[in-house]
Amino acid sequence: MTEHLLSLALTGSGGAGVMTVGQILLDAAAHAGWYGLMRRSLGPQIRGGESAALMRFGSRPILSHGDTFDVLFAFDWGNITRFAAELPLRSDSVVLYDPDAGEVPEVIARSNARCVAVPLTATVKSEPGLRANMIGLGLAAHILRLTPADLQPLLADFLGDKGEEALALSLRGIELGAGLADALPASTWPVCPRPAKSEKPRWSITGNEAAGLGAVKGGVRFVAAYPITPSTEILEWLAPNLARLGGQLVQAEDELASINMLVGASYGGVPSLTATSGPGLSLMIEGLGMSVGAEIPVTVIDVQRGGPSTGIPTKSEQSDFNIAVYGLHGDAPHIVVAATSIPDCMPTVQWAVSAAEAAQCPAIVLSDQNMGQSRAIIDPPAEGGPVAARRLAAPEDGTPYLRYALTNDGVSPMAVPGIAGGEYTADGLAHNERGTPSTQAADHQSQLDKRQRKLETLDCANFWAELEGDGPIAVIALGSLTEPAREAVRAANGAARLIGLRVVLPLQAEAMAKALAGATKVLVVEQNHSAQFHHFLRGHYDLPPVVDSLHRAGPLPLRPLEILAAINALKGDA
Amino acid sequence: MTEHLLSLALTGSGGAGVMTVGQILLDAAAHAGWYGLMRRSLGPQIRGGESAALMRFGSRPILSHGDTFDVLFAFDWGNITRFAAELPLRSDSVVLYDPDAGEVPEVIARSNARCVAVPLTATVKSEPGLRANMIGLGLAAHILRLTPADLQPLLADFLGDKGEEALALSLRGIELGAGLADALPASTWPVCPRPAKSEKPRWSITGNEAAGLGAVKGGVRFVAAYPITPSTEILEWLAPNLARLGGQLVQAEDELASINMLVGASYGGVPSLTATSGPGLSLMIEGLGMSVGAEIPVTVIDVQRGGPSTGIPTKSEQSDFNIAVYGLHGDAPHIVVAATSIPDCMPTVQWAVSAAEAAQCPAIVLSDQNMGQSRAIIDPPAEGGPVAARRLAAPEDGTPYLRYALTNDGVSPMAVPGIAGGEYTADGLAHNERGTPSTQAADHQSQLDKRQRKLETLDCANFWAELEGDGPIAVIALGSLTEPAREAVRAANGAARLIGLRVVLPLQAEAMAKALAGATKVLVVEQNHSAQFHHFLRGHYDLPPVVDSLHRAGPLPLRPLEILAAINALKGDA
Amino acid sequence: MNEVTPTPELEAFDYKSDVNPVWCPGCGDYAVLSAITKALAELRLARENVAVISGIGCSSRIPAYTSVYGFHGIHGRALPIAQGLKLARPDVTVLCAGGDGDGFSIGGNHFMHACRRNIDLTYIVMDNTVYGMTKGQASPTTEADWRESKLTPEGPGVPPFQPLDIALAAGASHVVRAFSGRVQMLTKYIVEAIQHPGFSFIQVISPCVTYRPEMRALKTRVHDGFAETSTNRLEARRRLLDDDGYSLGVLFKSVEPSYKPCATSDEAVADLERQFVL
Amino acid sequence: MNEVTPTPELEAFDYKSDVNPVWCPGCGDYAVLSAITKALAELRLARENVAVISGIGCSSRIPAYTSVYGFHGIHGRALPIAQGLKLARPDVTVLCAGGDGDGFSIGGNHFMHACRRNIDLTYIVMDNTVYGMTKGQASPTTEADWRESKLTPEGPGVPPFQPLDIALAAGASHVVRAFSGRVQMLTKYIVEAIQHPGFSFIQVISPCVTYRPEMRALKTRVHDGFAETSTNRLEARRRLLDDDGYSLGVLFKSVEPSYKPCATSDEAVADLERQFVL
Ligand SMILES: Cc1ncc(C[n+]2csc(CCOP(=O)(O)OP(=O)(O)O)c2C)c(N)n1
Ligand SMILES: Cc1ncc(C[n+]2csc(CCOP(=O)(O)OP(=O)(O)O)c2C)c(N)n1
Numbered sequence A, B: 001m002t003e004h005l006l007s008l009a010l011t012g013s014g015g016a017g018v019m020t021v022g023q024i025l026l027d028a029a030a031h032a033g034w035y036g037l038m039r040r041s042l043g044p045q046i047r048g049g050e051s052a053a054l055m056r057f058g059s060r061p062i063l064s065h066g067d068t069f070d071v072l073f074a075f076d077w078g079n080i081t082r083f084a085a086e087l088p089l090r091s092d093s094v095v096l097y098d099p100d101a102g103e104v105p106e107v108i109a110r111s112n113a114r115c116v117a118v119p120l121t122a123t124v125k126s127e128p129g130l131r132a133n134m135i136g137l138g139l140a141a142h143i144l145r146l147t148p149a150d151l152q153p154l155l156a157d158f159l160g161d162k163g164e165e166a167l168a169l170s171l172r173g174i175e176l177g178a179g180l181a182d183a184l185p186a187s188t189w190p191v192c193p194r195p196a197k198s199e200k201p202r203w204s205i206t207g208n209e210a211a212g213l214g215a216v217k218g219g220v221r222f223v224a225a226y227p228i229t230p231s232t233e234i235l236e237w238l239a240p241n242l243a244r245l246g247g248q249l250v251q252a253e254d255e256l257a258s259i260n261m262l263v264g265a266s267y268g269g270v271p272s273l274t275a276t277s278g279p280g281l282s283l284m285i286e287g288l289g290m291s292v293g294a295e296i297p298v299t300v301i302d303v304q305r306g307g308p309s310t311g312i313p314t315k316s317e318q319s320d321f322n323i324a325v326y327g328l329h330g331d332a333p334h335i336v337v338a339a340t341s342i343p344d345c346m347p348t349v350q351w352a353v354s355a356a357e358a359a360q361c362p363a364i365v366l367s368d369q370n371m372g373q374s375r376a377i378i379d380p381p382a383e384g385g386p387v388a389a390r391r392l393a394a395p396e397d398g399t400p401y402l403r404y405a406l407t408n409d410g411v412s413p414m415a416v417p418g419i420a421g422g423e424y425t426a427d428g429l430a431h432n433e434r435g436t437p438s439t440q441a442a443d444h445q446s447q448l449d450k451r452q453r454k455l456e457t458l459d460c461a462n463f464w465a466e467l468e469g470d471g472p473i474a475v476i477a478l479g480s481l482t483e484p485a486r487e488a489v490r491a492a493n494g495a496a497r498l499i500g501l502r503v504v505l506p507l508q509a510e511a512m513a514k515a516l517a518g519a520t521k522v523l524v525v526e527q528n529h530s531a532q533f534h535h536f537l538r539g540h541y542d543l544p545p546v547v548d549s550l551h552r553a554g555p556l557p558l559r560p561l562e563i564l565a566a567i568n569a570l571k572g573d574a
Numbered sequence C, D: 001m002n003e004v005t006p007t008p009e010l011e012a013f014d015y016k017s018d019v020n021p022v023w024c025p026g027c028g029d030y031a032v033l034s035a036i037t038k039a040l041a042e043l044r045l046a047r048e049n050v051a052v053i054s055g056i057g058c059s060s061r062i063p064a065y066t067s068v069y070g071f072h073g074i075h076g077r078a079l080p081i082a083q084g085l086k087l088a089r090p091d092v093t094v095l096c097a098g099g100d101g102d103g104f105s106i107g108g109n110h111f112m113h114a115c116r117r118n119i120d121l122t123y124i125v126m127d128n129t130v131y132g133m134t135k136g137q138a139s140p141t142t143e144a145d146w147r148e149s150k151l152t153p154e155g156p157g158v159p160p161f162q163p164l165d166i167a168l169a170a171g172a173s174h175v176v177r178a179f180s181g182r183v184q185m186l187t188k189y190i191v192e193a194i195q196h197p198g199f200s201f202i203q204v205i206s207p208c209v210t211y212r213p214e215m216r217a218l219k220t221r222v223h224d225g226f227a228e229t230s231t232n233r234l235e236a237r238r239r240l241l242d243d244d245g246y247s248l249g250v251l252f253k254s255v256e257p258s259y260k261p262c263a264t265s266d267e268a269v270a271d272l273e274r275q276f277v278l
């Protein structure tokens, strides 16, 4: 990718504080006019342990990680082998390292990147009270042409009530770090002109925070939840923020309880949502099925992590696609959407909530660790809804209320407690229009038809996918791979087009056909081992004759250049 | 279908005892040399309530229900509208009814079948102590040319310790019933020559019993279970029979407990199994995922019922296909097989258990209410395995034992408690060969590859499908629809071939390609609303260009003539 | 219970729906249905402001037989549904009902945690010491040596679950045992339970005439052992030590803090966005 | 516990694996690991005949740190796995271990039913009154007003779960409270628990130094309140009425019938087929 961007990886073992450095750097860069992105990669320890802040900056919005890092700044080499695969370098990358932390290890050295020693430990020891991370911050800031003056205003916030002295020591560290940078030849640094400051306000937000914001924008006022990595931050954001809106979050005893509490609250008329990850979603399957059968809207955000089973809780993957789409027993039509980027988590969750409300069924939102726990500097995203509000019943005297009335668009107006004349019993048993259990084929069939119909008539407008370009090779990317795929499509210079699918279910046959018109080949891009999305597309869509699949299990993200290579390989194909 | 068979439906409301009549008739017919099949259709009441015994007899093995009933014998008309759709009649069918129970209702009369009044109530009243069902039995037996002498030996068994007088009264009733039959013109009865008596012993068995037998044949000695309709009879058969083999069944507090108890027992080296239905399977999803990740074999039989959610517990459907195939979170390769008929439940479960043991992963067996709760007279089925036993580890001194060793065929020899030197910790977290948790991409990838590989190398030989014929239209039928599809294929006179798919996962690419060689069109046959199997086949197999789908939600079974009609329609297609 | 909307014209009968129960003739649950409708009539609750939530089982069929709002949920999850509803809609009077299998076997965890949360709702368990709906297996309250189920031919082999004891240990604030054969008494208990501001638990011994026909005889075994009510949890637990399982009455009642979600205010969504602005 | 295979040469150290714990420095769980390995050494159990089963959480990581058979299962399901193993393999000594969230929140139902079944295994809960692994949320044993979790900024608002009380009410036959800071004592309790023929439950107060740093101070609060052991369940429950939550000791112990599956015999599969022959 030729665009003018800068990528930087900071690594260090527990206590080195690289996450703080990354965080301050991102903020400072943002104030200076940069867009940016920061992903965390953590070791298995509960506290401390090795970690990496994987960052990318640019003068235009940055929504995807690049291919390689321009700069790797290793505070030390603790357990670097665990990370090395996540730190691709080029021969013209720069590796900054502390000679006191040992030689550059083979896993890094073999990239042939230029290795530059910076005397971090020596500098720490040069004056009492200094901390390596502040020195590192001053040094790292230089890469972005940021000065101690850019960092200073942010320090107070980060140090909290640690006092004047701590602040002074930190500033001193930063200055010393900046000095170390100045001492290196200018050729050490990638070219990196400072962007113009933004006029419009920008946001600093994680995918998980954006998802929480989308929830309340969609009208969610009830959340029941059980914590699970990497989704917990959605819940932790929602708890106090829901309270500010007069809503509430209850911590449930498990996911069985949380999904069923949602159903109860939503039956009461209050839009309800929870967030979880694979293992939790597994436990919610039966409750989601009830939400389909009894037609009670609920929204579940699945921030995907490595699977199967407990898998890799702290690392990203897109392998819950199958369970989200096909996981419910019986014929159970529902909504599945995939957020395409960190900021997109907001409109996508918002849309999902209102789509669930409109269609009176569950919506599952697929996010992943890679989006959820990464922070980006963004322009405030556009809203993602609402599709429509929940259609409430206005029962009339004399005519008995039919909760599951067979309507043209499949949506049966719903009564909620408090509406006189609307008293009915919601049921997950097959039932007739009134809701009374029925084992008759005709009742079963007509209700199945109706539940299918309301999804077929759901208007997904332009929200169904991110489209770009019109080349003959259609790159169909899933969720968070949309932005890397966009970079690849742009780099393919007209050979490809992008379809970043947001609405997985209901199927978008017409829109897809239109988006594929003229395409002769397809490349399906997804982050899992068994090409789940690819098989889904084959099974449900009419695709051009040549279909290739680019898929890999997590945690190594599929990168733009890999996608571009696959596009080029397809181009070469007869 | 032109073959010489006889189909009979007995209906009556609670207390009429039609199930007993059906049961005795099936037994008597079997002793007389008939093969036969009896399905029950019950009303929603917990006890009593209307019911129908849906029977079919033939001189060759009968494994599928036909298209229509030759004879409907209505003991009364209680709630007949609830059943009418399940009782297709022809204009040359015969309806026997009791005039004292009221006129023939419109839902029945509109078939234009010949309606013949038989004075059931009047006969009951003719002598003290008579019961209608015994009179009905005597009458119904006549349809099969069975005499009171054929019935008598079975009566004692059914009456149990009700005493001499009851027996005498029953016999008297049967004789009066036979007399009623004799009084009708011979033209009332379908042509039905008595078959020759069988020389080899035959079995009377339900699909659920056959499944239980298959389990113990597969080596299962531990079952943990939670009752759920329509699978409970498997468990009820297993409880005493496992005890006879030195095995055991434990009733768990719920399905979460039962699946996890299986994993514990199987970790201990004892082949383990449970039976459930859709809602229970939903709750087992997380445990099944662990069984994939930690590589502990377990088998789950899903006797499918109407879905979604609680659905129709007492009626059949094949709508758990998706959850069985795709329901686990993460990339979770496992085994899914579908039994093709009542007797096939035995070898299929047996095979599944041993395939799970061989591949150290979960196997899900798809059965359905239609097979599980129906009784058939069959030739003892051939065995279905074993594929191979579980490969146990023989750790050597000095070399550390690698539980998840990367082997060529993907199967890592497994240690179980008691094997010295094999001590390891099973884990659902991503792990290295030894089993130690790892977040590294390379470990994750190699273990995912390995788990996929062991399924790819699993030898399914001829067990993968039931094949018949070589016509240009390939009818791919799912599970219990194999036998109706076979009837249709035979009736299509060379236009079609049958592929009754037994092994759904792992995929059978080669075998399927061979079975499809020369076929130009495909008809996919399944009993659910959203054509789940059809989409699966499209997504995972290269099918001929023309693919048609014949699917319908339960409870009305897809019948041979419907399948034949779909074959003919495809034949007509350009 | 919340504010009473007076609807003087409704009789118990008006709280019954026209749906025919699937229950066997003689099933104890008919009487429970009666008592619920009588209690609602006595409290003059508007039908639209009451919801009955259940799980799956014979007993769990009860919502559809009332004319108030109802939810026939999934097996074992009645309490989470009921709690979600009550938290989201504190203005609605919420009753939760089901069986001993639903509540103490598959639903046992929710039972404990609902007792702890003490949310204002009334939980009625129709305890027939069996799984009726699935045709007669042992439930947690079944005797260890009951041999009538094919699933456990030698008996379940586990001592019966003690619902009142667990409820008290888990923190329930209103704990009652009743008998479906005494409808008046049951009605009174349901009224009191609805009025109690917190989680009320009523174990109703309700015979399954089909799979536990011997339960018909219980009408002579039940007695007013809990005629007096403790307001002290420890004292109530002491009294349980001498219980034969057939003492009827309000064993314990105490007004205790109920789970309340975070304090709420009334900002707009736009206010929340500010935290993200650089 | 089953037959003891004498393996005189093993020390506690030999029951530790070479896997590095992910635990924070100072975590109470290190001491529990020590105590388990010491107990195994004291009992001279052959490594291949012992299995440690857990769920998910910091504490649940413990199996891999031992050198016996282990199973790091899924969250909340340690007890079903352990019970399945023990039923299928009565010859194996089964220990089950995990956290307060794993055991009392998501796993609460299995806890109650395992107590009832009284299968011969030892269940050690490392109670740190918090969810450590997910970075500090309230667990069932957390105080109602603990405000350190963002998930429940006003505190969980629910009175703490009482593990010993529930264990007794549910029928556990050997009930202990210990403190990770007293390794000797804990070792002794684990030895006794393994020797007890039935379900033994040990609540180990085990500080989470990261999310509940104030727990470090508990070493001065714990006391020998349960120094004497009741063999009478009612008496034990009475004693719990005065418990401050920090009494240590074997509160209750009684040899009671353990769940046994159906009586078994030794027929061949072919014998079973006869029932189907016409
Ligand atoms: C997840 C799940 N597992 C099992 C069942 C089957 N099932 C339906 S009702 C029931 C037990 C009912 O017993 P109880 O709650 O005591 O109610 P009763 O019928 O005795 O009133 C069971 C096991 C189910 N519907 N869902
Ligand atoms: C089904 C499921 N839900 C949630 C989680 C996330 N999770 C992992 S450990 C844990 C709680 C751990 O608390 P506890 O059992 O007390 O153990 P501790 O870490 O405190 O030792 C949770 C909620 C999970 N792994 N699986």
Ligand code: SF4
Binding pocket: B046, B047, C022, C023, C024, C026, C027, C028, C029, C058, C059, C128, C132, C133, C207, C208, C209, C210, C211
């Ligand atoms: S089976 Fe028992 S509980 Fe169910 S309706 Fe009949 S009598 Fe009542």
Ligand code: SF4
Binding pocket: A046, A047, D022, D023, D024, D026, D027, D028, D029, D058, D059, D128, D132, D133, D207, D208, D209, D210, D211
């Ligand atoms: S977070 Fe707490 S419980 Fe977990 S390892 Fe650290 S100190 Fe121990």
Ligand SMILES: [Mg+2]
Binding pocket: C057, C099, C100, C101, C126, C127, C128, C129, C130, C131, C132, C139
């Ligand atoms: Mg019951």
Ligand SMILES: [Mg+2]
Binding pocket: D057, D099, D100, D101, D126, D127, D128, D129, D130, D131, D132, D139
């Ligand atoms: Mg804990």
